[in-house]
Amino acid sequence: MTATSPAALWANRIVRSATVSPAELRANPLNYRRHPAHQRAALREMLDTVGWVQQVVVNERSGNLVDGHLRVDLAETEGVDVPVLYVDLSDEEERIVLAALDPIAALADVDSTALAELIADVSIEGDTLMALLGELAAPPPDAPPARAAAEYLEAMKVSLADPEHAVEKGEVWRVGDSHLACVSVYDGWVTYGPLLTAGALLVPYPTPIVALTARARATRTVMVQPDQWLAGHLLDKFAQVYGEDAIEAP
Numbered sequence: 001m002t003a004t005s006p007a008a009l010w011a012n013r014i015v016r017s018a019t020v021s022p023a024e025l026r027a028n029p030l031n032y033r034r035h036p037a038h039q040r041a042a043l044r045e046m047l048d049t050v051g052w053v054q055q056v057v058v059n060e061r062s063g064n065l066v067d068g069h070l071r072v073d074l075a076e077t078e079g080v081d082v083p084v085l086y087v088d089l090s091d092e093e094e095r096i097v098l099a100a101l102d103p104i105a106a107l108a109d110v111d112s113t114a115l116a117e118l119i120a121d122v123s124i125e126g127d128t129l130m131a132l133l134g135e136l137a138a139p140p141p142d143a144p145p146a147r148a149a150a151e152y153l154e155a156m157k158v159s160l161a162d163p164e165h166a167v168e169k170g171e172v173w174r175v176g177d178s179h180l181a182c183v184s185v186y187d188g189w190v191t192y193g194p195l196l197t198a199g200a201l202l203v204p205y206p207t208p209i210v211a212l213t214a215r216a217r218a219t220r221t222v223m224v225q226p227d228q229w230l231a232g233h234l235l236d237k238f239a240q241v242y243g244e245d246a247i248e249a250p
Contacts, residue, residue: 013093015060015086022076025056025084028064028098035070036198038128044074045126055085059094066097163232165239165247173231174248175238178221180206182231185224195222206234 056068065072066089068082075082089097119133167173172191173180181192185204196202199220206223225231239247 013087013089015088017055017083017085019081019083022072022080022082025058025065025072025082026063027069027072028066028094030095030098031065031069032099033069033102035073038132038198040070040074041126041128042132043070045124045129047071047074048126049124049129052083055083057085057087057097059089060086061088062091062094064094066094067101163229163236165232165235167228167231167235169226169228171250173235173250175223175235176242176246178223180223180225180231180234182225182228184226188224188226192222192224 054068054071056071057066058064059066066087072082087097115133119130122130122133124130167182169182170191171182172195173182179192179195181188181195183191201219201221203221203223206221206225223234225234235247
């Protein structure tokens with residue numbers, strides 16, 4: 001049997017490009033992304049400064065947007081045409097792209113030093129975008145001092161014994177400015193949803209390693225851990241790193 005190369009498997013699904021009126025574009029009814037005011041302002045400043053540098057993506061078969069909903073909304077407000085990349089996707093493939101494209105891009109780590117050098121001589125009219133870039137380029141003000149690798153790994157260890165913090169289903173614990181909810185990610189929205197106010201970072205199924213990253217420390221997070229045992233160990237780790245005073249029981 002002849003092995004198929006990865007390149008052969010990566011079919012080009014791009015059909016064509018065009019520039020169209022935003023009125024001709026249809027929002028995807030399954031789109032789950034919501035765009036808060038500060039994101040709208042930052043993107044508006046980007047477009048005002050340099051214009052279009054990226055096409056929105058539309059599935060030729062369904063006519064639905066699969067990427068670029070906010071850009072289309074802003075273009076409709078301003079009455080300007082939109083550059084569009086049309087792709088050919090089945091219904092299932094459309095769902096995959098819609099679900100995964102943005103989250104995959106968000107997985108990239110930020111090299112704060114490299115970003116600071118990149119924007120050192122950049123001037124953008126508007127405060128929102130520069131403030132966002134400045135926050136990414138600056139280390140968290142309350143970040144603990146750097147540790148040697150061995151010491152860091154030691155701090156991340158989790159004992160197999162029962163946790164010191166006993167967590168019950170349905171409880172919401174406060175950890176500094178963040179929250180830890182012991183509810184189902186799928187069914188517990190009524191509990192943790194109201195905590196997701198502007199600027200909050202949702203961390204489903206957190207572990208001590210994930211929850212203690214620099215981004216999580218610098219951002220008000222809402223952690224959803226349905227397992228009581230793991231939630232207890234997570235609180236143990238926070239108490240170890242930040243002190244018991246940082247934790248407030250429900």
